[in-house]
Amino acid sequence: MKAISVLGSTGSIGTQTLAIVEEFPERFRVVALTAGRNLDLLIDQIRRHAPELVALADEDVLPELRSRLEALDPSQRPARQPELVGGSEGLCAAAAWPSADLVVTGIVGCAGLLPTLSAIKAGKDLALANKETLIAAGPVVLPALKASGSRLLPADSEHSALFQCLQGTPWADSARLSTGVPTPGLRRIQLTASGGAFRDWPAADLAKATVADATSHPNWSMGRKITVDSATLMNKGLEVIEAHYLFGLGYDSIEIVIHPQSIIHSMVELADSSVLAQLGWPDMRLPILYCLSWPERFETPWRRLDLTEVGQLTFRAPDQQKYPCMGLAYASGRAGGTMPAVLNAANEQAVALFLEERISFLDIPRLIERVCDRHRSDLRSDPSLEDVLAVDTWARQALCEAAGPSGRVELLVG
Numbered sequence: 001m002k003a004i005s006v007l008g009s010t011g012s013i014g015t016q017t018l019a020i021v022e023e024f025p026e027r028f029r030v031v032a033l034t035a036g037r038n039l040d041l042l043i044d045q046i047r048r049h050a051p052e053l054v055a056l057a058d059e060d061v062l063p064e065l066r067s068r069l070e071a072l073d074p075s076q077r078p079a080r081q082p083e084l085v086g087g088s089e090g091l092c093a094a095a096a097w098p099s100a101d102l103v104v105t106g107i108v109g110c111a112g113l114l115p116t117l118s119a120i121k122a123g124k125d126l127a128l129a130n131k132e133t134l135i136a137a138g139p140v141v142l143p144a145l146k147a148s149g150s151r152l153l154p155a156d157s158e159h160s161a162l163f164q165c166l167q168g169t170p171w172a173d174s175a176r177l178s179t180g181v182p183t184p185g186l187r188r189i190q191l192t193a194s195g196g197a198f199r200d201w202p203a204a205d206l207a208k209a210t211v212a213d214a215t216s217h218p219n220w221s222m223g224r225k226i227t228v229d230s231a232t233l234m235n236k237g238l239e240v241i242e243a244h245y246l247f248g249l250g251y252d253s254i255e256i257v258i259h260p261q262s263i264i265h266s267m268v269e270l271a272d273s274s275v276l277a278q279l280g281w282p283d284m285r286l287p288i289l290y291c292l293s294w295p296e297r298f299e300t301p302w303r304r305l306d307l308t309e310v311g312q313l314t315f316r317a318p319d320q321q322k323y324p325c326m327g328l329a330y331a332s333g334r335a336g337g338t339m340p341a342v343l344n345a346a347n348e349q350a351v352a353l354f355l356e357e358r359i360s361f362l363d364i365p366r367l368i369e370r371v372c373d374r375h376r377s378d379l380r381s382d383p384s385l386e387d388v389l390a391v392d393t394w395a396r397q398a399l400c401e402a403a404g405p406s407g408r409v410e411l412l413v414g
Helices: 012-023 039-051 059-070 087-097 111-122 138-148 155-163 171-175 205-208 222-230 234-247 284-293 323-334 339-355 363-378 385-403
Strands: 003-007 028-033 054-055 083-086 102-105 125-128 153-155 186-193 254-260 264-270 273-281
Touching: 003 012, 003 087, 003 111, 003 234, 012 028, 012 102, 012 284, 028 039, 028 087, 028 102, 039 059, 039 323, 054 059, 059 083, 083 087, 083 125, 087 111, 087 273, 102 111, 102 284, 111 125, 111 138, 111 385, 153 155, 153 205, 153 234, 153 284, 155 186, 155 234, 155 273, 155 339, 171 323, 186 234, 222 363, 234 273, 234 284, 234 323, 234 339, 273 323, 323 363, 339 385, 363 385
Parallel strands: 003 028, 003 102, 028 054, 054 083, 102 125, 125 153, 186 254
Antiparallel strands: 186 264, 264 273
């Protein structure tokens, strides 16, 4: 039985992870949980899973959690009363909890960096769902992984697809993810993208795109921020940077392909010209389960893919004019150092301003480019964690300044 620590248990990744644990109670047990302020859901999770440790990001909420747990009817109390801790130190304690075999990193933004690094330093394997771990802090994380021997297992669908395709190749036995060296036998990566809300719009029409337009995904329902990132294709650009750190390929060997049906989740081309793809209905449970079960595969009752039902699979190259954020991501990745952290933070702030209707859709790439250009003279090629966190804060402020008076809103803090 594998012991799991779940960072961000009340978020999307966390709740799906715990649902999988409940589906396979003989395979997994939960030993630590972390959450924000959703105490109703957290208390239910504590009752169901009886973790050894619970950490709250906001330690001021700890007294309320403690009193509510004590007030539970005896029949509703967890099998064991967990140790309760709070703040950044508490999150790091949950990430490095001694009895945990695997840490699921579901905390969003730079707030997840310190706990993730704590898990790595403790030698824990990670199911990686926090993009900032590699996009913003790749130069910090790779040496830490090498020093500790921790393994990264990608929990997002595209990188999980790549990881799955490489099982059975010589790489699976000879190398780890995020070593900083090219994956043996891997020639090219193709990340598939739905194309987002504007995949069928002419580029000239984007000037009139509204928030409602950008948050209406043609394939599925997601959070507003990620849906806008899908519309700009920044989500895929960030995944390119993440793939670079995970698999060690140069940016010329990582491509984006528009695939409207979202059935192929990504592809790898090997040295002998073979192309391997991972297919399935869009379902985040599968990559999460694979992280938890790896290197095994478990039988599930989930919906099976029927290609005759799909009918056809189509592909096209992304329109560079329609998706300028894609080019910004490639340029930031090639610049390296602190530039990807600036790109990520500037994008988060720009999308927040757009969702508040303080800037236009086309202002998103314009403002991000302006902030990245400002950072070139201050770029740090071998940053520390403190450098990464500092440029994250700077980029958010710089984006608001670039937006002018209409964009001066409360800064997002990752």
